[in-house]
Amino acid sequence: xxxxxxxxxxxxxxxxxxxxxxxxxxxxxxxxxxxxxxxxxxxxxxxxxxxxxxxxxxxxxxxxxxxxxxxxxxxxxxxxxxxxxxxxxxxxxxxxxxxxxxxxxxxxxxxxxxxxxxxxxxxxxxxxxxxxxxxxxxxxxxxxxxxxxxxxxxxxxxxxxxxxxxxxxxxxxxxxxxxxxxxxxxxxxxxxxxxxxxxxxxxxxxxxxxxxxxxxxxxxxxxxxxxxxxxxxxxxxxxxxxxxxxxxxxxxxxxxxxxxxxxxxxxxxxxxxxxxxxxxxxxxxxxxxxxxxxxxxxxxxxxxxxxxxxxxxxxxxxxxxxxxxxxxxxxxxxxxxxxxxx
Numbered sequence: 001x002x003x004x005x006x007x008x009x010x011x012x013x014x015x016x017x018x019x020x021x022x023x024x025x026x027x028x029x030x031x032x033x034x035x036x037x038x039x040x041x042x043x044x045x046x047x048x049x050x051x052x053x054x055x056x057x058x059x060x061x062x063x064x065x066x067x068x069x070x071x072x073x074x075x076x077x078x079x080x081x082x083x084x085x086x087x088x089x090x091x092x093x094x095x096x097x098x099x100x101x102x103x104x105x106x107x108x109x110x111x112x113x114x115x116x117x118x119x120x121x122x123x124x125x126x127x128x129x130x131x132x133x134x135x136x137x138x139x140x141x142x143x144x145x146x147x148x149x150x151x152x153x154x155x156x157x158x159x160x161x162x163x164x165x166x167x168x169x170x171x172x173x174x175x176x177x178x179x180x181x182x183x184x185x186x187x188x189x190x191x192x193x194x195x196x197x198x199x200x201x202x203x204x205x206x207x208x209x210x211x212x213x214x215x216x217x218x219x220x221x222x223x224x225x226x227x228x229x230x231x232x233x234x235x236x237x238x239x240x241x242x243x244x245x246x247x248x249x250x251x252x253x254x255x256x257x258x259x260x261x262x263x264x265x266x267x268x269x270x271x272x273x274x275x276x277x278x279x280x281x282x283x284x285x286x287x288x289x290x291x292x293x294x295x296x297x298x299x300x301x302x303x304x305x306x307x308x309x310x311x312x313x314x315x316x317x318x319x320x321x322x323x324x325x326x327x328x329x330x331x332x333x334x335x336x337x338x339x340x341x342x
Contacts, residue, residue: 029244034252040264043070043117047090047261049105050075051082052097060095060102063125079103086138089285089293092259093118101131107139109288111259112148139288145204152257154198154283155276158216159251161190162223162275163243166308169224170231170239176316179232180309183224191217207287215286215298219279222301225308226275232315250274272297275304 048064048071050057057075064071074091076082082094086107092114096103104122106115119135126133141148165186169179195213199205205212223246230238253263253271260268260277271277278297285294 030248033248037252037263037267041258041262043067043114044261044263044265044268045072046070046114046259047072047074047092048118049073049082049085049091049094050097051078051094056097060097064095064121067121079105083138087289087292089289092261095122101134102126103134103136105136105138107288108137108141108146108148109139110284112141112146113258114262117262141288142204142206144202148257150198150202150204151280151284154194154204155254155256155280156247156251158190158194158219158279159223159246159276162187162220163227163239163246165190165220165224166227166229166231166242167239169228170236175232175319176313179228179312179316183221183228183309183312187217187221187224189217190220191215194220205283205287207290211286211291212283215279215282218298218301218305219275219282222275222279222304222308225305225312227308229308229311229315232312232319246275250276253277254280256280273300275301278304 050060050064050073052060061073061075064073074085074094076085076094079096079098082091082096083105085091086094086105089107089110092107092110094105096105102122104119106118108115115137119133123133140146142151145151165183169182174182191213194216195205195209198216199209199212223242226246227239227242230242232238234241250271253267253274254277255261255263255268255271256276260272260281262268263271272281278300282294282297282301285291285297
């Protein structure tokens with residue numbers, strides 16, 4: 001066997017071993033990222049308000065505190081203050097003690113899963129004293145998506161669109177301002193198309209149309225900018241790194257189908273620092289809560305987009321400088337080469 005054939009055989013063996021090892025590792029990572037948080041879903045310091053007479057509120061707080069670490073209790077003077085806190089996304093719900101019995105304020109738009117969980121917990125607690133609970137959905141979910149299934153499913157397509165845009169820009173060899181302009185244009189178009197589908201056609205979003213389109217576009221730009229920026233600095237390996245981070249970590253850690261406070265720590269916090277989680281929180285705020293609680297996720301997405309586009313421009317400048325440096329000595333030597341006489 002020739003040396004070339006032996007080297008080729010060894011190369012094929014290394015590739016086979018890499019595939020055999022890499023596939024199970026990716027499967028294990030995907031199962032850990034998707035299945036583990038879902039299997040450990042439970043309230044963890046879930047913001048919950050209580051309102052009413054002091055003595056009665058103290059008793060309710062003690063009863064809720066029996067669920068150790070489950071709720072982060074906020075006390076309010078009356079039902080109006082508690083309702084305002086729900087509408088401002090300060091709390092997911094509130095228990096109001098009245099003369100007719102406990103009243104539960106929920107916001108299924110914030111999370112149908114949490115609204116159902118609170119109703120079960122408060123009803124079970126009240127049943128021990130024979131009281132009847134009245135439930136009021138202060139901020140209801142969209143009528144066409146009462147369980148929030150369509151809303152939760154919207155996170156992955158945005159992530160995939162962003163990864164695809166960043167990858168295509170890189171593989172087409174676009175650099176600098178051309179790459180940044182392409183990413184901005186594609187993100188804007190994705191935002192418009194997604195709003196047309198989710199709001200105008202499916203009816204699962206109920207806020208201002210253009211604000212929703214801007215939130216969807218910003219989420220896409222945060223992902224595409226991160227992927228293209230990593231690729232500009234690390235090469236094509238950056239596409240894989242960015243894609244894995246967004247799809248295998250950001251998507252299941254987003255809490256879009258439940259709530260960040262229901263995921264194991266620190267999964268919920270990590271998810272809100274990644275584009276899918278921040279994008280889902282921003283879209284909820286602008287679609288159902290008139291922008292309440294939108295500042296934090298909007299800044300997170302802007303930070304990702306700015307860093308990503310900055311990395312695209314920086315990577316282009318570094319490559320251009322490297323090319324000029326490599327071409328310089330060759331050009332100089334060519335200029336010094338004497339011309340041959342005919």
